[in-house]
Amino acid sequence: MPAPELLDPASSAWTTSAEPLADVLADLDPTDLVLAVPVPTGGLPATGAVPAALALVGLDAGDVVAAHEPTAKAGSITRIPLVPGERPVRTVLLVGVADSSPSQLRTAGAALGRAVKGRAAVVSLLGSGAARAAQSALAEGLALGGYSSPRWVGDKATPATAPVGEIVLVGSFDDPTVRRSVVRARATMLARNLAVVPSNIKNPAWVAAQARTLAGRSGLDVRVWGERELKAEGFGGLLAVGAASATPPRLVQLDHVPAGATARTPRVVLVGKGITFDTGGLDIKPAEAMLPMKTDMSGAAVVLAVLAACRELDVPVKVTGLLALAENGVGGAAYRPSDVITQYGGRTVEIGNTDAEGRIVMADALAYADLRLDPAVLLDVATLTGAARVALGRSMAPVFGTDDAVTAALVAAGEATGELLWPMPLVEDYRAGLDSDVADINHIAGSGGGGGSISAALFLREFVGARRWAHLDIAGVGRSDVDRGLLTKGGTGFGARLLLTWLEEMS
Template structure:
């Protein structure tokens, strides 16, 4: 008998670097790419820590990286020509309750990220606001969650002037989707925990409107609704994991197109709650739909914490690149907790200042506020956008995530895949899981 008789046909040795969670996640991603096209991949349960908790944490990192890197972008040709999927991952090692919980957490987190990728990568020829609203309704209903969809009539009747203005130039009418998860009370007692409302920018395609974008800048704009996808995926995943806090996702959905009814630079809009907004650039549409949803959340939903997530400004990409999202907030504890969640998940954030001296940049002489800077000498486009959004949260604790840099990728790298990255779902899920 030859010495290699009975051995696997292929052995892949994957280094784990310094053994950190990040290194183990990247090792799992490398394994996924190295074994693509195989039927089964078997690996030892990697662990560099001591005790079951450390072992479970390490295995979770490997599995999460494997699942994330296994993602394949949806293709119109997939039905006729199936793509090569991931190998089935088999873990060798001890089992136990902590390991089972870690594997479930890894699976739920990775599937949430992949849902965001699927939604954001869907071409806008398919994905209009009505399509996203329908997908959200079906997914929420299947999960047993409460869901409400407002169409153009309801939006007009209730005064959602930002969403309606942004969507006015498109034949595809806007929507506002609300999905709510409430944890089950224990032993018949009251539901404990906090109420976290997550608002996600949902521009299903962005031409820039009358302030039209260059052609090259339009190409990735099918992913401009990534924030809404993150909000939806997070509330669904929170329900699957049974987190101890109420979570509500708000998805303001519109297509920013060019048409006879398009809103114009120089217009004054009235958003939810009555605030008037002077328009200077129709390509800054995301903050208008967010203003409506944030004001609605403050007035109607009584959140303990408001979080918005949006592919909002090119300025944040210039400042932070594609490895960190910009993080703004009025609640220091929430900011610190999100930084910690970012380190844990690899979806890193960088705290940014709300510079009060820059607030004059969004001052208007003809409305309550101007939605983009009136002073080119101030610059700081991501900061001034955050200052604009802050006006609509009332006195609520609030956090803003600008994911314009992290929400898209031009190539596969580690657990990140080309196109929509799904950034934000694992970050927010981890935050909700850790929230005391």
């Protein structure tokens, strides 16, 4: 069943205004109105827009500094409540912005977004006159800082805390930049919403239904392979991983075709890992490791969210999304260690560990993309290996690739959005570890060799042909254990903003 409350993330109404602050405040209800002013490196200035704004609500900048000692540290918040009915706002927030660089304004925006959750409106002077990249970062921070993961209460999913009702950015802003940033942030929210849905609700058929709904809303073509079609066309990896589940696997294809596209318009294919729950299969996970596995479809959630935003952002290239959906269960029909399966396209794979199922379903989708879709660039995103988390922690993801220009462009998009990537090598010496005595390839390397994230990438490379290909392993960054900054506990939606930024700049 489609879930419209999840597919339309709760967000604020956004406005940019170059009108005098007094006029902006006069048009808003003061009873639950917050005014946010920046505190830059060096402290509150003696002249200019900030002291004028404080004076407008009856505060003297010098007195504020003496009484409250606000700091410029990015994200610091100093709260000054005002007497109800006597001022045009209810609360003033002094927000540290440091040097107003993109990273500092993103941090400040996230802190502000968290501070005003549930309020009727916030009028903000943060970021006025800053570079477009910094204004974009501010908008992303404000939007995502105000996001709350859904909760299941009664018969529907609702956000834990509603975001601020209205956000008004006052001063010198580039309105298209702000609006595009909000669209990208909403894509991240959508990916987060999907990732945290409990797996007694979310199975491959459920995700496919959400994809159909989003395709109708977003002008996408959609195709869904059910169990019968997967068998008929030889998607042996998806069928093996999903064999023990009560809900059979699905493969979903979504297509964005920009206005004016021709046969020469390049196609980018994005493949997302969509394991709706991962028990580990017969190589069962320990209980603690199994607990967060409802988010093991985060790659597919990101790809779906990216495709849903392509039309609104006027992405200029053809984009195809492939969602490889399965539940890795335990049962009499489960695939086994040492089984040999046949992937799409005919390559045989010896199963080394049923808990390394993500690369098996991804291999089917990558081979299909290579053999049938003729992509100019092929990219996959997956919560694939614990080794990626060990190597780079929770704040940066490894990117592997066969083309230096593609990798560099992805890294640049990550720097622009704060979703950081680190280029990792495809070490040819490690490829021998995937050799099999009984099949074309083993899907995991021999024990004790280390480099698990690299070996997984080398396995996936076997299925992309000669394509320009990149692989994002988001196992570390795809989940958060805390509510902090832009992040909320659960799925992070990592990759949605960087992939959209990367796609928008293609031609």
